[in-house]
Amino acid sequence: MQRIDGRPLTDDELRGIDAYWRAANYLSVGQIYLLANPLLREPLRVEHIKPRLLGHWGTTPGLNMIYAHLNRVIRQRDRDVLFVTGPGHGGPALVAHTWLEGSWTAAYPNTTQDEAGMGRLFKQFSFPGGVPSHVAADVPGSINEGGELGYSLSHAYGAAADNPDLLVTCVVGDGEAETGPLAASWHSNKFVNPARDGAVLPILHLNGYKIANPAVLARIGDEELTALMRGYGYEPYLVEGSEPAEVHQALAATLDACLDRIDEIKQETVRPAWPMIVFRTPKGWTGPHTVDGELVEGTWRSHQVPLSGVRTNEDHLRQLEYWLRSYHPEELFDDDGRPVPDLLDLVPERRMGSIPHANGGVLSRDLELPDVAEYAVPVKTPGAEDGEPTRVFGEFLRDAFRLNPDNLRLFGPDETESNRLGAVYEATGKAWFAESRDTDRNLSPDGRVLEILSEHTCQGWLEGYLLTGRHGLFSSYEAFVHIVDSMVNQHAKWLKTINRLEWRRRIPSLNYLLTSHVWRQDHNGFSHQDPGFIDHVVNKKAEVVRVYLPPDTNTLLSTMDHCLRTRNYINVVVAGKQPQPNWLDWEAAALHCARGAGIWDFASNDEGDPDVVMACAGDVPTMETLAAVSLLRERLPGLRIRVVNVVDLMRLQDAAEHPHGLTDAEYDALFTTDKPVIFAYHGYPWLIHRLTYRRHGHDNLHVRGYIEEGTTTTPFDMVVRNNLDRYHLAMDVIDRVPALGPHAATTRQYFADQRTRHHAYVTEYGEDLPEVRAWRWSAE
Numbered sequence: 001m002q003r004i005d006g007r008p009l010t011d012d013e014l015r016g017i018d019a020y021w022r023a024a025n026y027l028s029v030g031q032i033y034l035l036a037n038p039l040l041r042e043p044l045r046v047e048h049i050k051p052r053l054l055g056h057w058g059t060t061p062g063l064n065m066i067y068a069h070l071n072r073v074i075r076q077r078d079r080d081v082l083f084v085t086g087p088g089h090g091g092p093a094l095v096a097h098t099w100l101e102g103s104w105t106a107a108y109p110n111t112t113q114d115e116a117g118m119g120r121l122f123k124q125f126s127f128p129g130g131v132p133s134h135v136a137a138d139v140p141g142s143i144n145e146g147g148e149l150g151y152s153l154s155h156a157y158g159a160a161a162d163n164p165d166l167l168v169t170c171v172v173g174d175g176e177a178e179t180g181p182l183a184a185s186w187h188s189n190k191f192v193n194p195a196r197d198g199a200v201l202p203i204l205h206l207n208g209y210k211i212a213n214p215a216v217l218a219r220i221g222d223e224e225l226t227a228l229m230r231g232y233g234y235e236p237y238l239v240e241g242s243e244p245a246e247v248h249q250a251l252a253a254t255l256d257a258c259l260d261r262i263d264e265i266k267q268e269t270v271r272p273a274w275p276m277i278v279f280r281t282p283k284g285w286t287g288p289h290t291v292d293g294e295l296v297e298g299t300w301r302s303h304q305v306p307l308s309g310v311r312t313n314e315d316h317l318r319q320l321e322y323w324l325r326s327y328h329p330e331e332l333f334d335d336d337g338r339p340v341p342d343l344l345d346l347v348p349e350r351r352m353g354s355i356p357h358a359n360g361g362v363l364s365r366d367l368e369l370p371d372v373a374e375y376a377v378p379v380k381t382p383g384a385e386d387g388e389p390t391r392v393f394g395e396f397l398r399d400a401f402r403l404n405p406d407n408l409r410l411f412g413p414d415e416t417e418s419n420r421l422g423a424v425y426e427a428t429g430k431a432w433f434a435e436s437r438d439t440d441r442n443l444s445p446d447g448r449v450l451e452i453l454s455e456h457t458c459q460g461w462l463e464g465y466l467l468t469g470r471h472g473l474f475s476s477y478e479a480f481v482h483i484v485d486s487m488v489n490q491h492a493k494w495l496k497t498i499n500r501l502e503w504r505r506r507i508p509s510l511n512y513l514l515t516s517h518v519w520r521q522d523h524n525g526f527s528h529q530d531p532g533f534i535d536h537v538v539n540k541k542a543e544v545v546r547v548y549l550p551p552d553t554n555t556l557l558s559t560m561d562h563c564l565r566t567r568n569y570i571n572v573v574v575a576g577k578q579p580q581p582n583w584l585d586w587e588a589a590a591l592h593c594a595r596g597a598g599i600w601d602f603a604s605n606d607e608g609d610p611d612v613v614m615a616c617a618g619d620v621p622t623m624e625t626l627a628a629v630s631l632l633r634e635r636l637p638g639l640r641i642r643v644v645n646v647v648d649l650m651r652l653q654d655a656a657e658h659p660h661g662l663t664d665a666e667y668d669a670l671f672t673t674d675k676p677v678i679f680a681y682h683g684y685p686w687l688i689h690r691l692t693y694r695r696h697g698h699d700n701l702h703v704r705g706y707i708e709e710g711t712t713t714t715p716f717d718m719v720v721r722n723n724l725d726r727y728h729l730a731m732d733v734i735d736r737v738p739a740l741g742p743h744a745a746t747t748r749q750y751f752a753d754q755r756t757r758h759h760a761y762v763t764e765y766g767e768d769l770p771e772v773r774a775w776r777w778s779a780e
Contacts, residue, residue: 001222001225001226001229001236001237001238001278002235002236002237002238002257003237003239003250004237004250004253004254004256004257005253006249006253006256007249007253008249008252008253008256009248009249009252013072014245014248016342016343016345016346017068017069017072017252017346018244018245018248019331019332019342019343020100020343020346021064021065021068021244021248022327022328022332023100023327023332023333023339023343024064024067024068024093024096024100025060025061025096025286026324026327026329026332027092027095027096027099027100027118027121028057028061028064028092028093028095028096029057029092029287029320029323029327030118030121030324031055031091031092031095031096031121031125031126032050032053032055032057032092032125032126032305033050033053033122033307033310033320034048034049034050035047035048035049035050035122035123036048036119038118038119038121038122038337039115039118039329039333040321040324040325040329043321044317044320044321045317046310046311049310049311049317049320050123050127051311052126053305053308053310054126054133054305055091055092055125055133055305056089056090056091056092056133056303056304057284057287057302057303057304057305057306058209058283058284058300058302058303058304059087059088059089059090059093059173059205059207059283060090060092060093061093061281061285061286061287062205062207062281062285063085063087063090063094064093064096064097065247065248065251065281066169066171066203066205066251066279067093067094067097067352068097068346069248069251070083070169070255070352071101071346071347071348071352072252073255073256073259074348074350074352075346075348075349077259078350079165079350080166080167080350080355080357081166081167081168081169081350081355082141082143082156082159082166082167082168082169082355082358082468083141083171083352084143084152084153084155084159084168084169085135085142085152085171086146086149086153086170086173086176086205087171087172087173087175087176087205088134088146088147088148088149088173088175088176089133089134089146089147089304090134090171090173091125091126091132091133091135091136091139092125092133094135094142094353095121095125095131095139097352097353098139098141098351098353099111099113099117099118100339100343101347101348101352101353102351102353102354103140103141103351103352103353104121104140104353105117106140106354106503107140107501107503111124113338114336114338115336115337117337118333118337132147134146134147136494136497137494137497137498137504138501139353140353140358140359140503141351141352141353141355141358142358143357143358143360143464143467143468144156145490145493145494147490148486148489148490149173149175149176149179149182150176150179150180150181150182150456151182151185151456151459151460151463151487151490152170152171152172152176152182153170153172153182153185153186153188153200153202153460154181154185154188154456154457154459154461154463154464155170155461155463155467156168156169156200156202156464157185157188157191157192157200157460157461157464158460158461158462158463158464158465158467158468159198159357159464160192160198160199160200160464161192161198161409161450161461161464162196162197162407162409162465162470163198163357163468164195164196164197164198164266165198166198167199167259167262168198168199168200169200169201169203170201170202170203171203171205171279172202172204172205174204174205174206174207174210174215174216174217174218175210175211177204177216177217178215178216178217180456181454181456181457181460181487184452184454184456184457185457185460186233187232187233187452187454188200188461189232189233189234189271189274189433190233190271190433190434191431191433191450191452192274192433193433193446194267194272195266195269195445196445196446199262199265199266200274201258201259201274201276201277202276202277203276203278203279204217204229204276204277204278204279205279206278206279206280207280207281207283207285208280208283208298209283209299209300210300211300211303211304212303213300218280225278229276229278230273233271233273233274234274234275234276235261235273235274235276236275236277236278237254237257237275237276237277237278238277238278238280239251239254239278239279239280240278240279240280240281241280241281242281242282242285242298244286247281251279254277255277257275258275258276258277261275262274282297283297283299283300283302284296284297284298284299284301284302284303284306285297286326287306287323288302288307288323291307291316291319307319307320307323357469358467359504359505360466360467360468360469360470360505360507360508361469361504361505361506361507361567362469362505363469364469364505364506364567365407365469366565367400367403367404367407367408367471367564368400368404369400369403369564369565370396370399370400370403372396372557372561373586373590375392375395375396375557376553376554376557376585376586377392377553377554378585379554379582379584379585379586379588380585382581382582382583382584382602382603382777383581383582383583383777384581384582384776384777385581385582386579386580386581386582387552387553387580387581387582388420388553388577388580389550389552389553389556389557389575389576389577389580389619390419390420390421390513390515390556390577391421391422391423392553392556392557393513393553393556393557393560393575394420394421394423394424395423396557396560396561397410397421397423397424397473397560398423398424398425398427400564401448402427404471405448407471408448408471408472409448409449409450409461409462409465409470409471409472409473410424410449410450410472410473410475411449411450411458411461411473411474412449412450412451412458412474413451413453413455413476413480414451414452414453415451415476416430416451418477418516418577419475419477419513419577420515420577421475424449425442425449428444428446428447428448428449429443429444429446429447429448429449430442430443430447430449430450430451431444431445431448431449431450432444432445432447433445455480455481455483455484456484456487458474458476458484459474459484459487463491466507466508466509467494467507469507469508470508471508471564472508472511473511473512473513473564474510474511474512474513475512475514475515476513476514477514477515477517477521478514478515478516478517478518478521478530478531478574479518479521479527479528479529480528481514481533482530482532482533485533485536488510488536488537488540488570489540491510491570492537492541492544492570495544495568495569495570496541496543496544499543499544499568506567506568507567508566508567509563509566509567509568509569509570509571510569510570510571511564511571511573512533512570512573513560514533514572514573514574514575515575516528517531517574517575517576517682518530518531518683518706518710518718519576519618519620519706519718519719520576520577520578520620520715521710522712522713522714522715522717522718524712525710526710526711526712529706529710531574531682531683531684531705531706532683533572534547534572534574534649534682534683534687535683535684535687537570537572538650538687538690538691540570542650542653542658542659544568544569544570545570545572545650546566546569546571546572546648546650546660547572547574547648547649547650548563548571548572548573548574548593548647548648548649549573549574549617549618549646549647549649550573550575550593550647551583551616551618551619551623551645552580552581552582552583552584552619553582554582554584554585554586554588554589554590555584555592555647556573556575557589558589558593558594559593559647560573574618574682575619576619576620578715580619580620580623581623581626581776581777583600583622583626583777592645592647593647593648596646596648596650596651596660597644597645597646597647597648597651597662597670598645598670599642599643599644599670600643600644600645603626603629603641603777604641604642604643605633605640605641606640606642607640609640610641610642610672610675611639611640611641611675612639612640612641612642612676612678612733612736612737613641613642613643613644613670613671613672613675613676613677613678614628614629614641614642614643614644614677614678614729614733615643615644615645615646615671615677615679615680616643616645616679616680616681617645617646617647617649617679617680617681617682617688618680618681618682618683619682620682620715620719620724621681621682621704621705622645622680624680624719624724624725624729625678625680626643626777627726627775628726628727628729628733629643630775630777630778631726631727631730632733635747636734636740636747639733639737639740641733642672644670644671650691652667652688652691652692653691654667654695664695667692667695667696668695668697671695671697671701672697672700673696673697674697674700675697675700676700676702676733676736676737677697677700677701677702678704678729678732678733678736679701679702679703679704680705680729681703681704681705682705682706683705683706684705684706684707685703685704685705685706687705688703688705689701689703702732702736704722704723704724704732705722705724706722706724707722707723709721709722710722713762714762714766715768716762716768716769716772717758717768720755720758720759727751727752727754727755727758728751728755730747730751731748731751731752734747734748734751735748754769757769758772
């Protein structure tokens with residue numbers, strides 16, 4: 001690794017930046033420990049100490065030094081810098097710095113820059129009703145939740161995309177660096193166009209330890225670590241030491257060299273080796289060196305609270321007071337507790353805690369979307385013709401790209417073509433800044449489609465893009481979007497948090513288009529068959545999640561047009577890419593999507609008094625339901641059937657539980673209170689029961705869906721295996737409508753025989769029954 005020799009800081013600059021670092025360290029320790037006496041105006045007593053000591057000191061002093069030096073860079077170069085904090089619980093550092101620079105007080109006016117405000121700052125940290133110990137949405141300037149590790153670098157690259165003047169510094173914790181998502185995200189530099197995108201400067205914070213173990217990258221030696229970083233496409237620079245004055249000079253010189261190199265790269269047209277910094281300093285630096293005879297500084301023992309017995313151990317209490325006073329707070333804060341003028345002079349005008357990119361809704365522009373009605377397919381007769389929903393949506397998305405050249409991106413793991421969205425390549429290519437060959441297709445340094453076979457990286461890029469105010473869509477195979485389950489958790493929590501923060505502005509929604517779904521993964525087999533992402537998302541707070549199951553092309557268009565316009569939601573849309581019937585013309589589709597659930601008159605003959613309600617949610621369940629209706633009306637013409645289609649799954653919940661929920665009166669009007677309801681659902685059937693368990697007539701609800709029966713087989717055999725097929729749905733009706741019973745025994749026997757015929761036919765010929773393949777909707 002390169003080491004930059006030089007001492008760019010004058011004696012006055014060195015004293016100033018060291019004082020700023022000491023102030024941040026003092027404020028950080030105070031947050032972990034102090035409930036009162038924030039300026040140590042009297043000797044520390046037990047009553048000044050928090051009853052529960054929570055927080056993490058080990059990573060904090062290193063973060064504090066990096067932040068202080070970036071302030072110098074901003075002042076000297078007058079540029080926007082976004083600080084992304086990867087080390088999990090580095091919360092004390094970012095809270096301290098944002099208070100010092102005034103950003104915290106701007107967001108929380110009652111936490112003033114004086115002794116009273118400092119006291120509030122200390123008390124709130126990891127305290128009931130306060131803020132978490134990690135860098136959460138509560139912290140101004142943050143776009144990366146510090147609780148779960150692995151996503152900081154992909155967030156940083158997502159933030160830099162289409163922000164050519166932005167420098168994103170991303171501190172990667174050495175523990176975080178061991179995660180799979182972080183390991184893959186180093187490759188993000190192959191997707192950066194220096195001319196159009198901002199720059200990311202990774203800083204690997206190598207302090208050597210995790211909670212109780214050494215960090216892998218701290219123990220592989222400089223030669224191997226250098227080879228690793230160069231193999232990823234970076235030029236690593238090393239800053240190391242334990243003597244503050246020397247580290248200050250080395251870090252200042254190295255940052256200057258890295259930013260000079262970035263300025264050069266911005267003028268280049270071939271993929272460069274981007275600079276990155278390995279910042280190796282002691283864990284728990286400047287904290288207690290030993291405690292109870294055990295070495296603490298520079299070891300895993302400094303990871304959390306180095307002095308844990310301060311309320312019961314007098315020696316620990318005195319050691320804490322010595323530690324706090326070692327930063328000389330009397331030199332850093334005036335008699336009123338305000339940072340002294342010399343410190344405030346070091347605060348740049350472009351404060352990192354107040355950078356608008358970290359509060360993306362401030363910068364966000366609504367998308368300019370084409371008139372979605374122009375892409376609608378004509379439907380003269382329901383179900384008479386097939387369409388490919390995602391292929392048509394791809395044409396809409398293509399033109400959306402044309403209207404939004406720097407504000408919209410599509411993310412996915414190598415599946416854009418597979419998911420029939422290839423029309424977008426008529427407007428933009430796939431982002432690519434690595435080697436290209438003549439056999440490649442649609443690669444472009446200016447591409448706005450980002451594909452990498454790492455769902456974690458795609459999700460991280462998209463989140464970074466959204467959190468900084470832009471718009472995007474994640475397209476994935478349904479079964480494998482589970483890979484980002486935990487990332488969805490974190491984003492949902494972020495959205496819930498910012499909903500209660502007045503200073504946080506609403507950001508564009510996280511939109512998923514899940515296709516290649518469970519019912520049409522017959523060719524790939526059991527491993528590709530899992531609709532459970534919906535269940536996972538529905539666990540999140542109702543204020544932030546939406547789930548849509550458009551049954552055909554026009555309803556998909558209407559749904560996606562709506563989702564791309566929303567903010568602060570996680571929108572999950574599940575739609576097939578294979579040819580399937582078009583049911584609704586544009587006007588009917590738009591109205592149906594607006595109401596979210598409704599009666600399909602063309603398929604119903606109940607005249608307001610059904611014998612049975614046949615409900616459906618999802619494209620394949622809708623087709624099987626209508627096929628069952630057709631069979632029943634042919635063989636049992638006196639049966640009164642109502643067909644209800646649900647496109648917005650959250651309509652099934654009570655209005656008191658979800659903003660989209662139906663009232664009891666609305667639900668009862670659709671589903672009745674006393675008639676059997678046969679519900680064909682796209683996913684696991686118990687979710688429908690969970691959403692409706694409080695509804696009137698719930699005992700009459702019978703749900704068919706995916707029951708973990710799958711293999712490599714035909715499309716119809718998939719639904720047969722899971723009892724979602726038309727014949728089984730028709731048998732369910734006969735079994736549950738009291739008036740039928742033995743009067744329909746012959747018809748029921750026919751439906752059962754059809755399932756037997758199907759099994760024999762499919763195992764002999766390898767395709768579905770001719771009457772299934774040729775089926776078209778008919779109410780005759």
